[in-house]
Amino acid sequence: MSGDAIVVGAGVNGLVAATYLARAGRKVLVLEAKDRLGGACQTTWFASSFRGPAIAHALTALDPRVVAELKLARRGLKFAVRDMPLVALRADGKHLTNGRDLRATARNIAVHSRADAETWPRFRRELFELARRMRPLWWSDGKSEIPSEIARLRRLSLAAWLDSRFESDAVKAALAGDAASLSPLAPGSSLLLLWRAAQEMCGLQGAAAIPLGGPGALVDALTAAAKIAGVEFRSGAHVSDIRVKDGAASGVVLDSGDEIPANVVLASFSRAGLLATKAGRTALGFSESVALERGVSPAASAKVMLALNAPPAFNGVAVPLRGRFLLADRLETFVAAHAASRAGRVPQELVLEVVVPTAGDPELAPLGQHVVSIRIGPLPRHVAGGWDAAKTPLAAKAVAALDRCASGLARHVVAAQVLTPDDIAARYGAEDSCAVTVERLLSDWSSRIRTPIKGLFLCSAASEPVDAVSGRAGRIAATLALREGAAK
Amino acid sequence: MRYDAAIIGAGAEGLAAAALLAGAGVKTIVVERSERAGGRATTREFHPGFRASPFADELPPIPADIHWALDLSRRGAIFRPAPTSTAIWPDRQSLLRARESGASSVHSFLRNAAERASDLRARATHDSNRAPQRSFFSRPAVPASWPCEDWMAASLAEVLAREIGDPDMEAHLAAAALRGWVADPFLPGSALHLLSLQRSGTVTGGLATLADALVSAAREAGAEISLGRDATDIRHAKGRVSGIGLADGSEIEARAVISTLDLKRTFLSFFQWNALPKEIVQAVGAFRMAGTTARVLFALDTVLPGAKRGAIYVAPDLEQLAAANSAWRSGTIAAHLPVALRVADDPSLAPAGSAVVTATFGAVPYRLFDGAWTREKRDALRKQALAALESAIPGASAHVVAAEVIAPPDIEEALGATDGDLAGGEIAADQMLSAGPWPDFPFPRSPFKGLYLAGSWLAMGATCAAGAAVARIVALDLAKGALK
Numbered sequence: 001m002s003g004d005a006i007v008v009g010a011g012v013n014g015l016v017a018a019t020y021l022a023r024a025g026r027k028v029l030v031l032e033a034k035d036r037l038g039g040a041c042q043t044t045w046f047a048s049s050f051r052g053p054a055i056a057h058a059l060t061a062l063d064p065r066v067v068a069e070l071k072l073a074r075r076g077l078k079f080a081v082r083d084m085p086l087v088a089l090r091a092d093g094k095h096l097t098n099g100r101d102l103r104a105t106a107r108n109i110a111v112h113s114r115a116d117a118e119t120w121p122r123f124r125r126e127l128f129e130l131a132r133r134m135r136p137l138w139w140s141d142g143k144s145e146i147p148s149e150i151a152r153l154r155r156l157s158l159a160a161w162l163d164s165r166f167e168s169d170a171v172k173a174a175l176a177g178d179a180a181s182l183s184p185l186a187p188g189s190s191l192l193l194l195w196r197a198a199q200e201m202c203g204l205q206g207a208a209a210i211p212l213g214g215p216g217a218l219v220d221a222l223t224a225a226a227k228i229a230g231v232e233f234r235s236g237a238h239v240s241d242i243r244v245k246d247g248a249a250s251g252v253v254l255d256s257g258d259e260i261p262a263n264v265v266l267a268s269f270s271r272a273g274l275l276a277t278k279a280g281r282t283a284l285g286f287s288e289s290v291a292l293e294r295g296v297s298p299a300a301s302a303k304v305m306l307a308l309n310a311p312p313a314f315n316g317v318a319v320p321l322r323g324r325f326l327l328a329d330r331l332e333t334f335v336a337a338h339a340a341s342r343a344g345r346v347p348q349e350l351v352l353e354v355v356v357p358t359a360g361d362p363e364l365a366p367l368g369q370h371v372v373s374i375r376i377g378p379l380p381r382h383v384a385g386g387w388d389a390a391k392t393p394l395a396a397k398a399v400a401a402l403d404r405c406a407s408g409l410a411r412h413v414v415a416a417q418v419l420t421p422d423d424i425a426a427r428y429g430a431e432d433s434c435a436v437t438v439e440r441l442l443s444d445w446s447s448r449i450r451t452p453i454k455g456l457f458l459c460s461a462a463s464e465p466v467d468a469v470s471g472r473a474g475r476i477a478a479t480l481a482l483r484e485g486a487a488k
Numbered sequence: 489m490r491y492d493a494a495i496i497g498a499g500a501e502g503l504a505a506a507a508l509l510a511g512a513g514v515k516t517i518v519v520e521r522s523e524r525a526g527g528r529a530t531t532r533e534f535h536p537g538f539r540a541s542p543f544a545d546e547l548p549p550i551p552a553d554i555h556w557a558l559d560l561s562r563r564g565a566i567f568r569p570a571p572t573s574t575a576i577w578p579d580r581q582s583l584l585r586a587r588e589s590g591a592s593s594v595h596s597f598l599r600n601a602a603e604r605a606s607d608l609r610a611r612a613t614h615d616s617n618r619a620p621q622r623s624f625f626s627r628p629a630v631p632a633s634w635p636c637e638d639w640m641a642a643s644l645a646e647v648l649a650r651e652i653g654d655p656d657m658e659a660h661l662a663a664a665a666l667r668g669w670v671a672d673p674f675l676p677g678s679a680l681h682l683l684s685l686q687r688s689g690t691v692t693g694g695l696a697t698l699a700d701a702l703v704s705a706a707r708e709a710g711a712e713i714s715l716g717r718d719a720t721d722i723r724h725a726k727g728r729v730s731g732i733g734l735a736d737g738s739e740i741e742a743r744a745v746i747s748t749l750d751l752k753r754t755f756l757s758f759f760q761w762n763a764l765p766k767e768i769v770q771a772v773g774a775f776r777m778a779g780t781t782a783r784v785l786f787a788l789d790t791v792l793p794g795a796k797r798g799a800i801y802v803a804p805d806l807e808q809l810a811a812a813n814s815a816w817r818s819g820t821i822a823a824h825l826p827v828a829l830r831v832a833d834d835p836s837l838a839p840a841g842s843a844v845v846t847a848t849f850g851a852v853p854y855r856l857f858d859g860a861w862t863r864e865k866r867d868a869l870r871k872q873a874l875a876a877l878e879s880a881i882p883g884a885s886a887h888v889v890a891a892e893v894i895a896p897p898d899i900e901e902a903l904g905a906t907d908g909d910l911a912g913g914e915i916a917a918d919q920m921l922s923a924g925p926w927p928d929f930p931f932p933r934s935p936f937k938g939l940y941l942a943g944s945w946l947a948m949g950a951t952c953a954a955g956a957a958v959a960r961i962v963a964l965d966l967a968k969g970a971l972k
Contacts, residue, residue, distance in 0.1 A: 151633075152918075152927075154641075155640060155916075155917035155918040156917075156918040157677070157916070157918065160774070160776065160916070160918055160919075163774060164770070164774040182676070183675055183676075185672070185675055185677075186641075186675055186676040186677055187640055187641055187676060187677040187916065187917045187918060188641055188676070290650075291650065294646070294649050294650055295646075296643065296646055296676075332817070335817070336814065339672060339674075339675075339810060339813075339814050342674045342810070343807060343810060343811070437641060437676070438641040438676075439641065
């Protein structure tokens with residue numbers, strides 16, 4: 001079997017890229033190493049009669065152009081929750097709900113600090129306005145001008161930025177929850193908050209949404225769109241190397257030894273992942289290889305899924321169950337968690353992001369029962385003694401932390417699934433991520449997607465400014481591949 | 489009596505500024521709270537017969553042009569480059585010989601770091617030439633890129649791993665870069681601390697000799713040095729300063745006031761808060777400062793012939809530096825503080841047959857989570873220093889006859905440094921150079937007309953450089969008639 005274009009990896013970006021290429025008239029073959037499509041974006045049965053999001057439990061960055069151009073709504077993508085408010089859970093019951101209604105949010109903030117409540121509407125307006133001006137850089141492949149304020153923000157740590165605007169720990173921690181992939185003390189971590197604010201879901205800036213049927217529904221819609229466009233799939237096909245002829249990609253080699261020729265290869269590798277292939281190592285050259293190998297490794301995360309036989313009831317003030325719940329008291333919690341994960345220890349205080357998928361989509365569990373999806377991170381990628389030994393204590397700690405804010409929750413757990421960073425890497429191949437840096441956040445797309453090998457493009461989440469389910473890397477990689485193909 | 493320039497603080501920067509200004513014909517007075525000039529460039533007897541410089545063993549280099557302009561050698565300040573430093577682990581040791589052995593990666597790395605520091609200084613000079621045009625209340629100007637933009641976003645560990653590649657040498661260099669300070673070596677941005685890896689130096693006879701030389705230079709040039717007078721406030725009206733008020737109730741009228749104190753001390757103790765615009769109070773309040781340094785001075789009744797000269801880092805380790813940083817952030821004294829020992833190699837400091845050893849700790853918090861700096865807590869520092877001394881020079885701790893502990897609150901009291909912060913602010917990309925609190929008024933200027941800042945924190949790793957820079961700008965502004 002031969003194809004003009006091969007897409008390695010059927011994650012969201014791979015599917016998006018394949019569909020765009022096929023719609024432009026290319027013959028496209030998608031190779032997936034696992035049996036199931038979707039990568040990190042799947043809905044799985046984790047206990048009998050309970051389904052839940054495998055890894056990503058809320059979508060925050062899906063490119064609206066991908067949704068519109070691939071007609072995903074017509075292929076069955078519907079949203080169960082379109083705009084999840086962020087709820088910072090506090091041990092004292094004074095939870096802080098940060099929603100779209102500025103006045104309601106300001107009233108919530110006023111419980112913690114009157115001054116912050118006054119600052120909030122102005123801060124959010126400025127943040128969203130500046131974030132919109134960053135969209136040309138973060139959404140499109142063209143060269144774009146970076147707004148002048150960025151020169152200041154890239155030097156500013158999130159902690160310094162928030163400290164200069166807000167006084168209450170609750171507000172600062174709630175905002176930091178959206179920028180948790182860097183330590184809040186790192187310069188440029190404020191750009192993460194800006195990146196998050198630049199995203200759009202369901203037409204709402206900075207929203208988070210859950211598809212009806214879980215994140216797997218997005219992959220189903222993308223797969224349907226790809227099949228209609230004529231994309232062919234082959235699963236269980238692990239690519240071991242890229243064939244290169246005269247400095248240009250000429251095909252891929254599978255583990256089985258089969259070779260599949262192609263003019264264009266779009267691979268869901270990160271740049272560091274490219275080093276695992278012989279062709280990549282040769283093409284990148286010595287100095288870049290060394291720089292990549294010695295580069296900073298990103299923090300990992302773990303996932304806990306709970307099946308409950310009763311709805312979770314949070315102590316204290318009423319909170320909407322369809323929100324995203326954040327458990328982290330202060331900015332210092334994030335700082336300490338990042339420091340501990342770098343040192344290879346499980347942090348003393350875990351940072352948890354909790355979603356109750358059944359709040360908007362009751363079909364995922366039997367009637368009256370609920371699914372709670374917990375993301376724990378940052379965590380070290382490896383711990384002393386191995387993750388297998390640390391697995392149960394980690395889950396117990398997370399459930400205990402959640403139980404403090406929703407007493408009785410632990411008693412209602414009827415089944416649970418725990419995925420440590422090791423499990424996530426083994427099952428979903430999400431090993432291949434790349435640390436977020438200021439450089440990555442502010443470089444243009446083509447420098448992250450293009451490779452020294454002509455006709456080889458990288459379209460994994462690592463090619464995005466921040467790892468996220470957006471489909472943008474796939475869309476832009478396909479555009480670049482087509483543009484280069486046309487020039488040939 | 490009206491002066492052209494009044495300088496608050498007779499430290500190295502203040503004295504250098506006074507000497508240069510007076511030399512340029514500017515009528516100058518220096519006001520110093522303590523009875524002795526010098527600031528941290530001081531040497532005192534801490535035990536009968538034993539002398540040491542309590543706040544630093546070494547000072548960053550004095551740029552050659554300033555050294556010659558002030559004729560410091562003739563005045564007795566013989567600057568000696570600090571000897572090679574050593575790192576000692578219980579089972580091995582590493583010598584920072586790089587400076588001597590030409591070709592190694594360490595050598596080129598150190599040269600690179602020194603070049604970057606001097607590029608940054610050049611950039612600071614360039615920035616300070618930009619005259620303020622806009623008001624403090626306008627939107628901030630954009631800081632253009634810097635010579636050190638890549639280190640701003642990189643971690644210390646990452647840069648060292650890339651450039652050095654030898655774990656022992658990396659730990660050694662990290663300890664040297666963070667000597668007396670604190671930072672998480674794995675946190676992006678901590679690479680900026682590597683800029684401090686330049687060749688510092690000592691002065692024969694102790695750092696006080698330098699202070700004496702600077703005083704003589706300033707007096708000879710015609711500057712008035714007024715010791716034992718405590719400035720309490722900066723007089724100002726309509727956004728421009730007119731002089732300083734003193735504790736004894738008198739007032740010194742001056743067209744320009746130069747504060748060599750840190751940013752917070754300058755604005756929050758010399759001005760009444762409600763008299764300052766809210767934006768300035770906020771910007772100054774948001775400026776991050778924190779004490780990190782503690783010192784222990786030891787008097788020994790024996791000589792230490794075999795001891796290494798230069799700084800001795802005891803068991804440096806990146807993970808341990810990170811752990812010390814976490815402890816420091818939570819207000820505790822880490823179990824293993826990063827420590828640098830130095831055996832004084834100047835025979836004039838100790839009586840014959842005896843020795844002075846100083847220990848410099850980093851990551852020592854100013855505010856402890858469990859209350860004040862009590863005698864027990866100082867004792868804990870002394871014990872850590874003794875243990876370090878014993879592991880570096882076996883048998884030496886038995887000869888200790890006296891020890892003095894200098895904790896961050898002592899530094900604050902003696903030098904007026906806010907929270908005992910000798911660096912004058914956290915070394916971070918967002919509070920350096922033109923990214924500081926008021927981008928439109930590049931240092932040494934401030935939002936007040938006639939008020940200039942010249943603390944050692946603005947010297948960017950060079951002694952007297954901030955004083956020289958402020959002298960140039962003030963002389964220029966006076967000549968332009970901007971301060972009538």
